[in-house]
Amino acid sequence: MHKAVETVSTVAIRFAGDSGDGMQVTGSQFTDTTGLAGNDLATFPDFPAEIRAPAGSLAGVSGFQIKFSSEAVFTPGDAPDVLVAMNPAALKVNLKDLKPGGLLILNSEAFNAKNFERAGYTKSPLEDGSLKGFKLFQADITGMTLKAVEELKLNNRAAVRCKNFFALGLVYWLYNREMHYTVTWIAEKFKDPTTREANLRALKAGYHFGETAELFDRNYEIKPAKIEPGNYRNIAGNEALSLGFLAAAELSGLSLFLGSYPITPASDILHELARYKNLGVRTFQAEDEIAAICSAIGAAYSGALALTTTSGPGLALKGEGMGLALMLELPLVIVDVQRAGPSTGMPTKTEQADLMQAMYGRNGEAPLPVIAAKSPGDCFYTAIEACRMAITHMIPVILLSDGFVANSAEPWRVPDMSKLPPIKVRFHTEQKDFAPYARDEHLARPWALPGTPGLEHRIGGIEKQHLTGNISYDAANHEFMCKLRAERVQKIADSLPPTEINGDASGELLVIGWGDSYGAIRAGVENVRAGGAKVGHVHLRWINPFPNDLGDIMKRYKRVLVPELNLGQLVKLIRARYLVDARSFPKIQGQPFKEQEIIAAIKQQLESN
């Protein structure tokens, strides 16, 4: 049967199933294949903290959304055009987001009385009219998967587990994707030949089902996006951070050391860097968050490019260590991949509510530089920038990422290492007039490694005399040193490039964001500008210090709006520093901003004139 092919420009698909159903694998395979097909894309994996929540329960639903297009993509999409639901719980959790008229693909085998009950349906959603207004496709994904792998004599459980590849195959057909990337991936991933074969058969069976069954009368084509020529790959935030640190080590010549304690959603950085001992990387899984930062301090003292990685609760534990690093004036990068708090909060959900903790979460006057990554690919450059400043200024730098940036993926132009500027390191070796707290033009002290003859010296957390570093309780000296430490942070601003403005360079409204809201704000601002509004968008990379030109930029707009995934933290810093009437647009639901939310907030500002 020959089916029609319809060309569309943009599609958002959400795969949803039980946390053990392999939805994240399905999503990331579709992502890689779609990147290879030349589309622009953005993804949003959204999964529970439980490794295996009770089967069929609402708490156990794991989702993966991808938006891909022949146009530029800034966000994973507000509402999906397609929902693949592997069971009733997945349907119940996700149906509210599906676009009216959207495609709904259900694994019919799982839609039985037992699963309805587990999902809290008193009546079958197939019969209660709730699916009206969607294009419903029911396919016995489980049954057909079992049939496809029948000959391999797998036990039932193992056979059922292949169903995510059936679903993937079906969606590959639906969107005209090639299967070869996943075929190769399966061949490499599964060591057991029977499992490998079973997954391959399930994948192909899904594809062929789409092609031959009379369920679908057409499939869709999304033309490649117009992308600047070059080499591209897909990248997720944590992966990009890891690569960024490796790059910073290579650019500086320093050996990389990571002291870390496992915590969601930061652990992937530890896993990733642990793989690169061949690049001289030392990773130390410490006994706790405190030991993690303290080991990194010891490594920095010894000449490493030292890192510690964590999430909010871990940053709280590192507070005293950060204070020590600040007093020792050693280069160190502290990564906080933020998650929803407070306390344990919602570990797998995203949030930007650690900003104040990063700014102020230490005893005494303890300012530290704070830098934030705005997208998965940006993590790479943010990591390098954090390292560069830490080394140049002999200062600990806090790098903020978050669960959304960490786990979502986008196509990314592969950087050319030879084009990135080297990071200059100066170890102090001169004995004459050596003073541990002497200052260079950046107000940085000398980095004198243990083992250097004649430079034996002691450093510590006690207040120290200017230049000599000797213990000092002198009143005037303490005030001088506190001011000096603040000035050291401020010095970073002098080497920042002019702040980039997206959209209008002056006008009615300036939207200031930081971190993971970049895509939603960018898309939202473009949208309202298309309607004629004069709106600009500044996305701050450095929050401490603010760029020197930020105050002047704000003056060029009538109003300032600050959307954040918290109850208004950056907005407080901006109001306090610049005395401008910046307005907050807070959201704190464990979910990233949607484009429509930003648009509505901007319009509200524009209309309230």
Add this chain to the structure above:
Amino acid sequence: MTSLNIYPEFKHTDPATQTRKDFVTDQDVRWCPGCGDYSILAQVQRVMPTLGIPRENYVFVSGIGCSSRFPYYMETYGIHSIHGRAPAVATGIKAMRPDLSVWVITGDGDALSIGGNHFMHVLRRNVDLKLLLFNNQIYGLTKGQYSPTSPVGTKAKSTPMGSIDYPIDPVSLALGANATFVARSLDVHAGHLQRVLKRAADHKGTAFVEIYQNCNIFNDGAFDALTDKETKSDTVIEIEHGKPMRFGKNLEKGIALGEGMRPKIVDVASYGEDKLLVHDEQSEVCGLLVSRLQAPHFPTPIGVFHAVSRPSYDQLLVEQLDRAKTQKRTRVQDLLNDGQWTVK
């Protein structure tokens, strides 16, 4: 990873020319007059020049407390870090720089209370560093609260009616954490302390030395029974590898094992020296058993409880790094290129 070699190389000073004076700083020592720390500092400064290590390769790392002021008085590299965390800082140093001789100075509160976690983990990892615990059974710097090694009933500022929690024995704890070198000495026992420090310095791996130290302000006389000329031969037993365990003025008393592996004090002459417990520092069981000899029923053992060879954390780390170097893909660009496609 890189063709850049930015790490400086040095012509090291000749350790043979070093004397005790080379390890004394210009800083005023600020311990209370009469503090046991003075003696420990003096013994450490005497041992340092004998170890054949250039002065610049020593790093002293401490936490918080009276003992933790120690690095300021050593003319070496040093970090005075935060409360309880010195083992973690030192682990980072040693992981990066196995060439350095790293010494952690800590106290009973620092190592066993706030830093108990790091204490346990540095020992099990066997990081090649020396860990000296000055045990005065009291909090000195915070001015006189009981510590995790204070005996039950200790009346201190925070326990006016006497402490009610049972103390930790650091030696038993260290052995329980799979330490490879565990010893005990006394601040005023200069010769013994120097010998123990020398053995600790020569040990490859974490060398733990508990040093009983008198706090003459808040807990004066805590170890008098062990240091008093009249009593010490009965209250202290010097243990030595391969030697039967004897003590007393004329070594007339010995330790033997009774029923149920219970140690007992025997009269050597009547019991027979050949039936005494012979100390074996390579036996974990022996070390643990001897560590359980505690006052008031038994003399307090000093010396090396346990010393065995096990690869150190830093050594194993370097081995993994060396092995990994034989792999291909040593440029970051190779990793960046992973899974890339070309848009024309």
